[in-house]
Amino acid sequence: xxxxxxxxxxxxxxxxxxxxxxxxxxxxxxxxxxxxxxxxxxxxxxxxxxxxxxxxxxxxxxxxxxxxxxxxxxxxxxxxxxxxxxxxxxxxxxxxxxxxxxxxxxxxxxxxxxxxxxxxxxxxxxxxxxxxxxxxxxxxxxxxxxxxxxxxxxxxxxxxxxxxxxxxxxxxxxxxxxxxxxxxxxxxxxxxxxxxxxxxxxxxxxxxxxxxxxxxxxxxxxxxxxxxxxxxxxxxxxxxxxxxxxxxxxxxxxxxxxxxxxxxxxxxxxxxxxxxxxxx
Amino acid sequence: xxxxxxxxxxxxxxxxxxxxxxxxxxxxxxxxxxxxxxxxxxxxxxxxxxxxxxxxxxxxxxxxxxxxxxxxxxxxxxxxxxxxxxxxxxxxxxxxxxxxxxxxxxxxxxxxxxxxxxxxxxxxxxxxxxxxxxxxxxxxxxxxxxxxxxxxxxxxxxxxxxxxxxxxxxxxxxxxxxxxxxxxxxxxxxxxxxxxxxxxxxxxxxxxxxxxxxxxxxxxxxxxxxxxxxxxxxxxxxxxxxxxxx
Numbered sequence: 001x002x003x004x005x006x007x008x009x010x011x012x013x014x015x016x017x018x019x020x021x022x023x024x025x026x027x028x029x030x031x032x033x034x035x036x037x038x039x040x041x042x043x044x045x046x047x048x049x050x051x052x053x054x055x056x057x058x059x060x061x062x063x064x065x066x067x068x069x070x071x072x073x074x075x076x077x078x079x080x081x082x083x084x085x086x087x088x089x090x091x092x093x094x095x096x097x098x099x100x101x102x103x104x105x106x107x108x109x110x111x112x113x114x115x116x117x118x119x120x121x122x123x124x125x126x127x128x129x130x131x132x133x134x135x136x137x138x139x140x141x142x143x144x145x146x147x148x149x150x151x152x153x154x155x156x157x158x159x160x161x162x163x164x165x166x167x168x169x170x171x172x173x174x175x176x177x178x179x180x181x182x183x184x185x186x187x188x189x190x191x192x193x194x195x196x197x198x199x200x201x202x203x204x205x206x207x208x209x210x211x212x213x214x215x216x217x218x219x220x221x222x223x224x225x226x227x228x229x230x231x232x233x234x235x236x237x238x239x240x241x242x243x244x245x246x247x248x249x250x251x252x253x254x255x256x257x258x259x260x261x262x263x264x265x266x267x268x269x270x271x272x273x274x275x276x277x278x279x280x
Numbered sequence: 281x282x283x284x285x286x287x288x289x290x291x292x293x294x295x296x297x298x299x300x301x302x303x304x305x306x307x308x309x310x311x312x313x314x315x316x317x318x319x320x321x322x323x324x325x326x327x328x329x330x331x332x333x334x335x336x337x338x339x340x341x342x343x344x345x346x347x348x349x350x351x352x353x354x355x356x357x358x359x360x361x362x363x364x365x366x367x368x369x370x371x372x373x374x375x376x377x378x379x380x381x382x383x384x385x386x387x388x389x390x391x392x393x394x395x396x397x398x399x400x401x402x403x404x405x406x407x408x409x410x411x412x413x414x415x416x417x418x419x420x421x422x423x424x425x426x427x428x429x430x431x432x433x434x435x436x437x438x439x440x441x442x443x444x445x446x447x448x449x450x451x452x453x454x455x456x457x458x459x460x461x462x463x464x465x466x467x468x469x470x471x472x473x474x475x476x477x478x479x480x481x482x483x484x485x486x487x488x489x490x491x492x493x494x495x496x497x498x499x500x501x502x503x504x505x506x507x508x509x510x511x512x513x514x515x516x517x518x519x520x521x522x523x524x525x526x
Contacts, residue, residue, distance in 0.1 A: 038360045042400035043429070046469050049403070066360020072283045079360060104287040107356035110327070111319040113286065116300075148316065149301040149309040153281075186312070188304035216303060216311045224315055 003087065003138040005094040005172055005204035007032055007061055007250035011272045013265055014063075014227075014254045020050055022262035027058070029270040032093065034061040034252050040090075041082045055090060061205065061252065062092035066108060069128045069142070070101035070115040080135050087136055094205060094250075096141035096174045097132065099125065099162070116151035117161040126168035133171065141204045142166075143174040146182040146211075146225035158183070159197050166202055173199065176207035177242060178254075181235050182223040191238055200246045208235060208272060209254035228257035230268060236275065243279045251276065289313070290320050291353045324352035327362050332369060332392045335385060337447045347376065363400050367393060384438035391440050391473075394432035394464040398471050401430035406467050406519035412512075419526050421494030425487045425515070426523035430466040433481050435459070441475050467519035479506030480514060 012032035015023075023030070033054060040051055054060065067079060087095060100112035115121050132140055142165065144158065156164075162173065175198060184191035210229030214222045231253065243249070253268045281298045289295040301309040325348035329336050336344040351372055357365045370389035379385050406428065415423060434440060437459040445453040461481040464473050476484075479500050486496040500506045515521045 038362065041361045042363060044403035045400040045466070047400075049469075068360075076359075082361075101283060102360065104283050106287060106291070107358050108360045109287060109290060109320050109356060110323045110360075110362065111316060113283075113290075113316060148312040150304060152300040152302055152306075186304075214315075218303070218305075218307070220303065222312060222315070 007093045009248035011269045012252045013269055016259050019262045028266040029273040032059040034063050037062050037064045038066045059093040061094045064097040067097050068101045068103040069097055075128055084136050095138045098143045100145050114147045116153040118155040122161055122164040126165045129169040129171050141172040141174040143176055144179050146179040172204040173202040174205045175203050177238050178209040178235050182211055182225050185221050185223050195242050206249050206251045227254050239275055248280055290317055327365050331396055334444050334447045335389050387436035387438055387440045391434050391444055395471050398430040398432055398464050398466045404428055404522045407521055409516045411524050423493045424525040427488050427520045428465055428467055428522050432464040434462045435481050479503035480511050483511045
């Protein structure tokens with residue numbers, strides 16, 4: 001049986017080892033956890049032991065950050081094998097990855113890099129998504145990116161591109177609401193319109209996170225996806241609008257840098273729980 | 281523009297922003313592309329700093345950041361597993377002219393690298409001394425002792441363990457004038473380290489290479505000051521023995 005995403009329609013957070021004791025003592029509004037797959041690919045050691053313990057108590061979402069699905073080069077077969085091993089023992093409730101690339105001939109760049117939106121790229125991304133789904137025996141969720149640049153070579157908007165990939169692969173979607181706000185601001189399109197047009201029937205999970213405000217050399221706003229702060233009010237408003245379209249969905253709060261005390265992260269999860277309850 | 285061109289420009293600030301990258305008004309992306317440049321170099325520099333905190337303390341934060349910028353552009357990770365990032369860093373330090381006078385620095389980095397590798401090594405359950413004591417002298421001589429997969433030994437002409445301690449959890453540590461052999465292992469949750477007595481590094485390496493206990497002892501007894509009882513005891517005190525093959 002393939003893994004079909006089945007996270008609960010409640011709130012999770014990105015797991016950080018410094019929160020382990022707090023989570024085990026009282027996870028509060030946090031009902032599930034998301035891990036970055038690449039942090040659990042060693043031969044052994046305490047991180048894997050911790051994850052095994054957490055997986056006995058919480059549904060786990062396995063979120064890849066290194067597959068480079070948008071890459072021009074073939075997918076890394078060794079990395080797919082490592083993912084397969086992780087998914088086989090962890091039995092996560094969901095597997096997701098990014099519409100982005102991160103690896104080139106010289107190595108891994110540790111960032112989520114953008115792709116042009118045209119038919120050539122859509123076919124390549126769809127081939128890679130199909131290979132991932134076939135190899136891992138999963139229906140994966142593909143996440144919309146936060147982007148800072150546009151490509152002269154793009155011929156379609158992001159939603160048209162995503163629809164093309166979905167129709168070629170049957171994958172599900174992870175909609176990052178913070179990324180919609182960042183990309184909409186940076187690319188001067190309306191985040192509200194994006195949310196109104198998004199193919200919500202394929203959504204398996206939502207992401208929320210914080211960002212940094214900057215400006216480009218022309219004084220235009222430039223938002224940077226830093227995952228280092230609270231979710232901003234306009235993103236909470238977008239979430240409310242989106243939830244009216246989707247109904248209840250699994251929601252994740254991400255906080256990867258300048259990691260706060262558990263109580264602060266938990267209060268963000270509580271706010272997301274309130275948003276979910278408002279439409280239930 | 282291919283992703284190869286994009287990647288080359290990411291790792292080289294001297295290169296212009298790749299063509300075909302634009303802002304929403306169609307103007308060339310300048311600072312917008314620099315966001316990716318900064319993300320790549322900063323995130324990899326942070327990963328290097330996480331892996332080599334004592335090297336960072338020894339050279340200072342500002343110098344380390346600048347050096348990390350040079351290193352990560354030359355040696356981006358070979359895989360997306362960031363805990364395995366920068367195994368080349370000790371050798372890089374040994375060949376990096378600005379730190380040539382800090383002759384001990386590459387070995388301190390080797391110690392930190394071994395700590396990371398021990399932390400993520402395969403798990404195994406240590407056994408106690410009873411199994412060895414139960415063997416006849418002949419069986420003992422023929423036995424092969426399997427040591428914990430997280431075991432690393434760093435032999436340095438510098439007092440690397442003392443330098444490491446002084447710059448991490450024990451600032452009052454005195455620095456001896458002689459070199460040190462250091463044992464690094466993670467028999468359970470914590471990475472443990474200690475200095476080794478004379479001959480112990482050779483003793484452990486011989487066992488790890490698959491020599492029988494008899495061959496190992498014959499070899500090590502030629503080493504001045506080697507103490508067999510102390511070394512066998514050390515195997516159990518450090519929970520290093522996981523299997524006896526006889």
